[in-house]
Amino acid sequence: MTSVEVTPEIVRFYSETVDEADRLISTADGRLEMVRTQELLRRHLPSPPARVLDVGGGPGAHARWLVEDGYDVHVVDPITRHVEQAAATGATAELGDARRLTADDGAYDVVLVLGPMYHLRQRADRDRALAEARRVLRPGGFLAVAGINRYASLFEHAAYAHLHKESMRESIGTILATQIHDGKQAFTTAYFHTGEQLREEVAAAGFPDASVFGIEGPAWSLLAAAERNTGQSFRESSLFESVLSAARMAEPYPELLAASSHLLAVARRPV
Numbered sequence: 001m002t003s004v005e006v007t008p009e010i011v012r013f014y015s016e017t018v019d020e021a022d023r024l025i026s027t028a029d030g031r032l033e034m035v036r037t038q039e040l041l042r043r044h045l046p047s048p049p050a051r052v053l054d055v056g057g058g059p060g061a062h063a064r065w066l067v068e069d070g071y072d073v074h075v076v077d078p079i080t081r082h083v084e085q086a087a088a089t090g091a092t093a094e095l096g097d098a099r100r101l102t103a104d105d106g107a108y109d110v111v112l113v114l115g116p117m118y119h120l121r122q123r124a125d126r127d128r129a130l131a132e133a134r135r136v137l138r139p140g141g142f143l144a145v146a147g148i149n150r151y152a153s154l155f156e157h158a159a160y161a162h163l164h165k166e167s168m169r170e171s172i173g174t175i176l177a178t179q180i181h182d183g184k185q186a187f188t189t190a191y192f193h194t195g196e197q198l199r200e201e202v203a204a205a206g207f208p209d210a211s212v213f214g215i216e217g218p219a220w221s222l223l224a225a226a227e228r229n230t231g232q233s234f235r236e237s238s239l240f241e242s243v244l245s246a247a248r249m250a251e252p253y254p255e256l257l258a259a260s261s262h263l264l265a266v267a268r269r270p271v
């Protein structure tokens with residue numbers, strides 16, 4: 001596939017505004033997202049070798065460790081720079097769109113959709129992406145789908161000491177009420193899920209056993225704010241360890257899903 005139909009805003013954001021390759025490495029909350037995503041996935045993945053399709057896999061942050069673990073990984077992403085970066089991880093990679101995968105029916109043991117769901121604002125587009133994930137997954141195969149939490153901006157901007165400003169309260173209030181990030185600052189236009197909505201969307205796509213985990217747990221914004229407010233790295237710190245422990249301790253309590261920055265739905269395609 002040589003061209004895909006994601007919005008110019010998404011192409012501009014990932015090609016020019018940020019280098020997504022740094023996101024899970026350079027900050028403490030990025031490292032927290034990586035460590036937790038890795039441990040949640042490793043708990044559910046089949047033993048290697050297995051065929052993994054990483055849809056919206058970006059520069060291959062997850063592809064890299066999956067290849068090292070012995071999986072056969074293929075990345076699909078609409079951003080040329082990401083496809084080039086992902087191809088350097090030991091995975092194969094192609095330009096593509098979650099809503100129109102080129103893979104054959106049942107070709108993969110595992111499908112990861114860790115990114116497209118928040119970039120697809122319309123429910124119909126998210127349903128198409130999940131239907132495609134189901135189509136290319138073999139019966140009994142494992143699906144993982146990430147979302148951004150509806151409440152993440154509230155926690156983040158409270159911790160950054162932004163909410164004393166009326167303009168910030170208005171902007172965060174709009175995200176809370178509409179679940180739409182307007183894309184004016186810091187990120188693209190995006191859809192933010194509640195845990196139950198993400199579970200329901202995955203279940204409705206033909207994964208009735210879907211369940212949802214909070215990735216970063218209830219204290220990630222403290223970590224982000226500590227770095228932002230001091231200019232120091234907290235990637236290796238007792239605060240990092242404490243926040244990581246909080247994420248693990250929060251796991252059994254569904255009420256605390258609302259406090260994580262990202263959500264991870266996991267499911268098996270019925271046999």
Ligand SMILES: C[S@@+](CC[C@H](N)C(=O)[O-])C[C@H]1O[C@@H](n2cnc3c(N)ncnc32)[C@H](O)[C@@H]1O
Pocket residue numbers: 006010014020024055056057058059061062076077078079082096097098099114115116119120
């Ligand atoms: C925040 S990045 C996440 C990258 C990686 N999966 C991770 O978890 O670190 C979101 C990714 O979704 C990709 N994306 C956006 N819209 C997409 C679509 N319609 N189909 C496939 N990927 C898409 C972006 O190009 C980007 O690489």
